[in-house]
Amino acid sequence: MEKYILSLDQGTTSTRAILFTKEGKIKHISQKEFTQFFPHPGWVEHDANEIWGSVLSVIATCLTEAGVKPSQVAGIGITNQRETAVVWDKETGKPIYRAIVWQSRQTEKICKSLKERNLDEVFRKKTGLLIDPYFSGTKVKWILDNVDGAREKANEGNLLFGTIDTWIIWKLSGGAAHVTDYSNASRTLMYNIFDLKWDEELLNLLDVPKIMLPEVRPSSEIYAHTATYHFFGQKIPIAGIAGDQQSALFGQACFEKGMAKNTYGTGCFMLMNTGEEPVVSENGLLTTIAWGLDGKVEYALEGSIFVAGSAIQWLRDGLRIIREAKESEQYALNVDSSDGVYVVPAFVGLGTPYWDSDVRGAVFGLTRGTSKEHFIRATLESLAYQTKDVLMAMEADSGISLKTLRVDGGAVSNNFLMQFQSDLLRTAVERPEINETTALGSAYLAGLAVGFWENKEEITEKWKLDQCFQPKMDAEAAADLYAGWEIAVKAATHFKR
Numbered sequence: 001m002e003k004y005i006l007s008l009d010q011g012t013t014s015t016r017a018i019l020f021t022k023e024g025k026i027k028h029i030s031q032k033e034f035t036q037f038f039p040h041p042g043w044v045e046h047d048a049n050e051i052w053g054s055v056l057s058v059i060a061t062c063l064t065e066a067g068v069k070p071s072q073v074a075g076i077g078i079t080n081q082r083e084t085a086v087v088w089d090k091e092t093g094k095p096i097y098r099a100i101v102w103q104s105r106q107t108e109k110i111c112k113s114l115k116e117r118n119l120d121e122v123f124r125k126k127t128g129l130l131i132d133p134y135f136s137g138t139k140v141k142w143i144l145d146n147v148d149g150a151r152e153k154a155n156e157g158n159l160l161f162g163t164i165d166t167w168i169i170w171k172l173s174g175g176a177a178h179v180t181d182y183s184n185a186s187r188t189l190m191y192n193i194f195d196l197k198w199d200e201e202l203l204n205l206l207d208v209p210k211i212m213l214p215e216v217r218p219s220s221e222i223y224a225h226t227a228t229y230h231f232f233g234q235k236i237p238i239a240g241i242a243g244d245q246q247s248a249l250f251g252q253a254c255f256e257k258g259m260a261k262n263t264y265g266t267g268c269f270m271l272m273n274t275g276e277e278p279v280v281s282e283n284g285l286l287t288t289i290a291w292g293l294d295g296k297v298e299y300a301l302e303g304s305i306f307v308a309g310s311a312i313q314w315l316r317d318g319l320r321i322i323r324e325a326k327e328s329e330q331y332a333l334n335v336d337s338s339d340g341v342y343v344v345p346a347f348v349g350l351g352t353p354y355w356d357s358d359v360r361g362a363v364f365g366l367t368r369g370t371s372k373e374h375f376i377r378a379t380l381e382s383l384a385y386q387t388k389d390v391l392m393a394m395e396a397d398s399g400i401s402l403k404t405l406r407v408d409g410g411a412v413s414n415n416f417l418m419q420f421q422s423d424l425l426r427t428a429v430e431r432p433e434i435n436e437t438t439a440l441g442s443a444y445l446a447g448l449a450v451g452f453w454e455n456k457e458e459i460t461e462k463w464k465l466d467q468c469f470q471p472k473m474d475a476e477a478a479a480d481l482y483a484g485w486e487i488a489v490k491a492a493t494h495f496k497r
């Protein structure tokens with residue numbers, strides 16, 4: 001009977017189960033969306049039990065539809081929306097509050113007070129991150145501060161914290177494993193990425209008891225087996241974990257120092273492999289752990305853009321000027337340029353390299369001649385401009401001039417956007433045959449642990465190009481367009497709501 005690796009990709013808007021063959025090809029995908037809660041402006045929460053339900057549901061659907069028996073699953077890899085924080089009761093297994101999502105700004109006050117105490121450098125030096133509501137640490141503090149009796153229970157060792165990977169593995173293993181991997185731990189603001197341990201000083205500053213934290217392990221090894229009652233009587237090894245962006249870096253086979261990928265999903269996340277040396281950014285990038293593998297930890301530089309594909313969702317659901325995301329491409333191609341219009345989609349502030357959580361979205365350059373086509377084109381272009389901001393920071397920090405950028409995520413099917421990206425960056429933009437690189441990365445990590453695949457070389461050989469976009473636009477014209485964007489962002493940051 002043919003064997004497969006099952007990857008569980010728990011993203012911000014949906015959960016996917018994907019079965020991969022030994023050739024690294026997709027056998028079957030099953031996907032389920034779940035509820036987004038917005039209890040107050042700027043807050044985003046998920047129901048961790050609903051997420052768990054969605055995991056069980058996509059596993060069952062995927063296996064059934066594919067006609068694959070649980071015994072044919074050689075191993076499970078987990079990849080997940082990062083930073084999102086869950087706190088649950090160790091005895092009952094019930095979350096004590098909803099999962100606070102990475103996008104949520106509800107810990108802004110906590111962050112402001114830490115910044116007022118000039119603690120930015122303390123956190124940065126140890127975690128490679130900066131003080132921002134994006135990361136898990138202040139979210140855990142918020143839950144302990146705001147749920148009745150939570151702090152006492154946590155101190156007594158009766159509560160557990162986890163990012164979504166930890167939560168899913170704890171549930172899948174029937175409570176046997178409370179673990180995470182280096183890549184997820186590196187997004188919590190509590191983990192020292194240089195010493196590779198939970199940091200006592202940071203935990204004290206955040207008032208989070210160490211006893212509630214998971215054990216941090218490499219990204220590829222057998223952590224636990226599925227509890228038989230969740231997996232149709234089978235004990236399957238759970239053998240790979242990586243945060244979704246690091247997992248995509250792995251799935252794109254960016255194993256060499258200087259190789260980078262950019263994922264165009266809800267947000268946009270560019271990661272560059274920097275090898276065993278962590279590079280500390282001077283330009284607003286994050287230093288993060290890529291993965292722990294073969295007894296080593298490798299690092300990456302990351303640029304995080306909060307709004308990318310979600311700007312296209314805004315055209316569809318907010319402004320209602322397109323019916324489907326893919327229509328944006330044809331509208332953009334119907335005009336020769338955006339005619340001087342710039343959309344700055346800073347709906348929840350700006351991430352890399354600006355880190356300004358107070359700025360909001362803006363549109364510049366409107367004339368009486370501005371059409372819907374120009375507006376849509378300008379919105380698509382904003383994804384490429386933000387990516388160029390990040391790439392420039394990355395080149396400045398790493399001293400590496402990128403020859404090619406590997407891309408993936410929902411919006412890369414947009415050929416206009418990919419061509420414009422290449423024009424603007426003056427770099428080849430490579431789209432791989434398998435766009436599900438996030439799931440593929442964690443499948444590879446799990447597969448390596450259970451001997452389904454041998455080594456990284458084998459994975460590198462499986463990476464196949466779908467399409468390569470080369471710069472076509474005149475370099476001076478591209479520079480002029482980008483200069484306009486720089487003015488637009490600057491103007492937007494001056495206008496605070």
Ligand SMILES: Nc1ncnc2c1ncn2[C@@H]1O[C@H](COP(=O)(O)OP(=O)(O)O)[C@@H](O)[C@H]1O
Nearest residue numbers: 011265266309310312313325326409410411414
């Ligand atoms: N053809 C397209 N052009 C531009 N954006 C697109 C296109 N198709 C999908 N998108 C955008 O891509 C995003 C979905 O990508 P996906 O990788 O599934 O995101 P996530 O993993 O963050 O949920 C949506 O925000 C959608 O607006």
Ligand SMILES: O=P(O)(O)OC[C@H](O)CO
Nearest residue numbers: 011012081082102265266
């Ligand atoms: O779920 P995604 O694909 O939007 O990714 C979210 C990131 O991990 C947030 O850091």
